[in-house]
Amino acid sequence: MRWSIALLAVALVACTPSPVLPTGGVDASDLDGDGACQAAPAQTLLHQAASDELAEAILKASGARTLRWGGPDTVFTMDYREDRVNVIYDADGTITRITCG
Template identity: 40%
Template sequence: MRFATLILALAALGACVPDAGEEDNRASACGADALQPLVGTPVGEHDFADGTRIIPPGTAVTMDFRSDRLNVETDEGGTITRIYCG
């Protein structure tokens, strides 16, 4: 009986993992996919759309997911390290 419960639990967890197509849609919803070449460049060299979150290290951000919101993470020096939707 425990084995059957374990199998059901693992099957349920597998359903929670987004497929690759869903990840692609998330990256294109806010335009992050097109901005990936900016990773590694200084954030100050670019004009991002209103509502873009520029996130330096240690900055607190809300955990709500908005597919249309662009997030730009930087390192201590202001270099872009990650661009994603959310």
């Protein structure tokens, strides 16, 4: 009986849908100013769930024109863009880092 309850619990966890996490990038073409990224103001948005709605808030707070999402094990190019904010999230979709570049 205990084994069947344990197997049922494992099966239910395996069937739980994973959250859909953002990937790729977001552009803000209607931004005022020069678009230079300032990561400090966006740090208040750390530890929240990554989402498209939050992307808009991060772009606005940072002043960047472009946002680049990065999940666990994501490989980034090393090109530096002063108008881009990088948002890194963990396997649970929680934002862990916000940097410029």
